[in-house]
Amino acid sequence: MNKPINQSGWKPGTPVASDGSAHPTVTGNKALMLEEPLIFESGGADICGVDLPETPTDLPSRLGAFARKDAIGLPGLSEPQTVRHYTRLSRQNYGIDLGFFPLGSCTMKHNPRLNEKVARMPGFADVHPMQPTDTVQGALGVMNELAHWLITLTGMHGVAMSPKAGAHGELCGILCIRAALEARGDARKVVLVPESAHGTNPATAAFAGYSTEDIPATAEGRVDLEALKARLGPDVAAVMITNPNTCGLFERDLKEISDAVHAAGGFVYCDGANFNAIMGRVKPGDLGVDAMHINLHKTFSTPHGGGGPGSGPVVLSEALSPFGPLPFTAKTADGYVHLVEEENAQEYDHVQAFGRMTAFHGQMGMFTRALTYILSHGADGLRQAAGDAVLNANYILRQLESDLDAPFAASGPCMHEALFSDAGFAEGFSTLDLAKGLIDEGFHPMTVYFPLVVHGAMLVEPTETEAKSGIDQFIMAMRSLAERAKAGDAALKSAPHHAPRARLDEAQAARNPRLTWSAPDET
Numbered sequence: 109m110n111k112p113i114n115q116s117g118w119k120p121g122t123p124v125a126s127d128g129s130a131h132p133t134v135t136g137n138k139a140l141m142l143e144e145p146l147i148f149e150s151g152g153a154d155i156c157g158v159d160l161p162e163t164p165t166d167l168p169s170r171l172g173a174f175a176r177k178d179a180i181g182l183p184g185l186s187e188p189q190t191v192r193h194y195t196r197l198s199r200q201n202y203g204i205d206l207g208f209f210p211l212g213s214c215t216m217k218h219n220p221r222l223n224e225k226v227a228r229m230p231g232f233a234d235v236h237p238m239q240p241t242d243t244v245q246g247a248l249g250v251m252n253e254l255a256h257w258l259i260t261l262t263g264m265h266g267v268a269m270s271p272k273a274g275a276h277g278e279l280c281g282i283l284c285i286r287a288a289l290e291a292r293g294d295a296r297k298v299v300l301v302p303e304s305a306h307g308t309n310p311a312t313a314a315f316a317g318y319s320t321e322d323i324p325a326t327a328e329g330r331v332d333l334e335a336l337k338a339r340l341g342p343d344v345a346a347v348m349i350t351n352p353n354t355c356g357l358f359e360r361d362l363k364e365i366s367d368a369v370h371a372a373g374g375f376v377y378c379d380g381a382n383f384n385a386i387m388g389r390v391k392p393g394d395l396g397v398d399a400m401h402i403n404l405h406k407t408f409s410t411p412h413g414g415g416g417p418g419s420g421p422v423v424l425s426e427a428l429s430p431f432g433p434l435p436f437t438a439k440t441a442d443g444y445v446h447l448v449e450e451e452n453a454q455e456y457d458h459v460q461a462f463g464r465m466t467a468f469h470g471q472m473g474m475f476t477r478a479l480t481y482i483l484s485h486g487a488d489g490l491r492q493a494a495g496d497a498v499l500n501a502n503y504i505l506r507q508l509e510s511d512l513d514a515p516f517a518a519s520g521p522c523m524h525e526a527l528f529s530d531a532g533f534a535e536g537f538s539t540l541d542l543a544k545g546l547i548d549e550g551f552h553p554m555t556v557y558f559p560l561v562v563h564g565a566m567l568v569e570p571t572e573t574e575a576k577s578g579i580d581q582f583i584m585a586m587r588s589l590a591e592r593a594k595a596g597d598a599a600l601k602s603a604p605h606h607a608p609r610a611r612l613d614e615a616q617a618a619r620n621p622r623l624t625w626s627a628p629d630e631t
Contacts, residue, residue: 141608142196150193151183157190200608202552204412208578212525212555212567213306213354215384215406215497222484223409223477232476237468241447247472248445252437254479258402258421261482261490262380263391266429268422269436269470274381277401277420278312278348280433280465284399284424285346285375286316287431287462294373296345302331303561304353306379318345325561328519329355329527336365340372350379351395352386352523354559355516356501356567366396375399375428383407384571385498385524388491398425404471408478419474430460435469496572497524500579504568507583511590515562524571530564534596539564542589544611547604549585 136143144150168175185193203209209216227233235247255267268284271277282299289296299313302323310320323339324332331349347369351359359365366376378392378400384407392400404419405412412418424432438446438456447469448456485493498521505526509517513531516522530539543553543566555567570579592600602611 140199144193144196147185147193148183150189151185153179153181153184155184157184157186207550207552208570208574208582209552210554210568210570210582211552212356212527212569213381213558214412214555215382215403215524215569215571216412217384217406217409217571218573219409219411219477220481220484223480226480227473227476229476232472235472241445245445248437248447249439250472250475250479251470252439252445254475254482255421255437257479257482258423261387261391262383262397262400262402262423263393264397264400264423265393265426266424266432267436268424268432268465269475270433270465270468271401271420271422272466272471273405273418273420274379274401274403275308275312275420276465277403277422278308278377278379279315280420280422281377281399281401281424281428282312282316282318282346282348283433283462284422284428284431285377286318287460288375288428289345291431291460296343296374298343299345300336300339300347302336302347302349302353304329304331304355304357304359304559305348305350306354306381307558307560309348309350309377309379313346313348323347325355329353329357329516329561330359330519331361331365333361333364337368340368340374342373344369344372344374346375346377346398348377348379350382351392352382354382354567355519355561356522356525356527357516357519358386358523362395362397370396380423381406382524385494387494388487389494392423393425398428399423404474404478408481410474410477410481417471417474419471419478421470430458431462432458433463433465434458434461435464437469493572497570498522500570500572500574501526501568503576504570504579504583508586508590511587512566525567525569527559527562528566528568529562530566530593533564533593537593537596537600539566541600541603542566542586542593544603545589545592545600546585548606549589551582551585 204216204218231246232250235244241248251269255269258267259265268280271280297319299310299318299320300323301310301313301320303325313320321339323336326332330353336347347365349359349362349365351362353359369376375398376396378397380392380400380402383400383402387407399422401420401422402408404410404421410419422432434453435447435449438448440446446452448458453459453461482490501524502521505514505517505522508514508526508528512528514526514528516527530537530542533541539556543556546553555569557565558567559565589600599605604611
């Protein structure tokens, strides 16, 4: 009996594709798509790719309680085996440098290589957070310059550069709000979160010690202004609003919302994850926003996801700036850049800081990339980037609104992302089937089942870096898959068929993950 060489149960000589369309090969390979076992099955613990000295017989007694009692269980591989294993895995990965990445709310834009070149300059790449301030004036100057432009672009008063990403930035903003309320002896306990806001918003508020309440959306997908006004009161600390929101729509009542919240004694937190749609065109500070995080890995093209780390600076209104965290940079008249810490906060009138978000100052590589992006584009370039992102999203929306249900197509132009749903699919077919079919067409699926206000949601964000030809190909694939889903094409239920692995049981994997490996049954 053939022994499976991996946990998927594949045996030599059987078709690789789940639909049986591929001719079987003895190896299981399909030309350049190479099949291989798990790395634990490739090598054994009894072999090693290098020559190591014999373990001293008295080592266990010398190590005492620190001595390993069981075999480590790692596979022994030669260097070529190891390199080939990871190279093959990399060829099965999908990234922004390979193709269109339409993840809604993620802004998976191209990372310009100029940014990468600057980030790798020795003076930036080799800087250490423990260096004396005198030796890192260039790096601190970059931080100070980027802070200046983030404040300018948003129309705000100050900025905290240290938060590491979006949710971390949210926490920073909410902690500033809490510190401001405590400073005036105001113990408010409720944060209002509209249905159209990002899902991390209520989690952040709860983490900071607040209870949260939902504010409903209107039929057109925007915040219900009257419902929000009716809920405001002396117990409301803040409203967390996403603009543009997760339905891809601009919250045109935001200034009126801010005025009402301020009149009630609260603050306005704006989730800036979607700032790419309004960069250079709208200043959140003009709309009454008190705090807003900016995802540098979204709006300003620093690497996203596994290419991170991320960075989420938080811009602050004049009312909240005194409570922003330490450290931050400050430039004197002679051009010297100081790092303001607890010991010199008094000199900069910042003794009300709520504390620190991180041990050090932020993500240097992300700062250099973001500033390079801003300076290379200039004001007109940033404005055009936002306009092109909105243009691309509206092109997709109008091209597909007759093929897919677009719940807010009548709400006016969308912003940076187009929202669709699986309404109208044949019985038993859903968003997941279309997303898996998209893999066969050579595309990474869009964001699925988010926002939660739309059943079977499909959120598509093309960004400004996609050419019309690539978008047209994506539209063609989406139109074809929509037709198949409406017609009840059974093959779509088992897609993908051309990927290295067939459809996985994602729910089972999430509920019962296998975190350790054991050898397959010999029989």
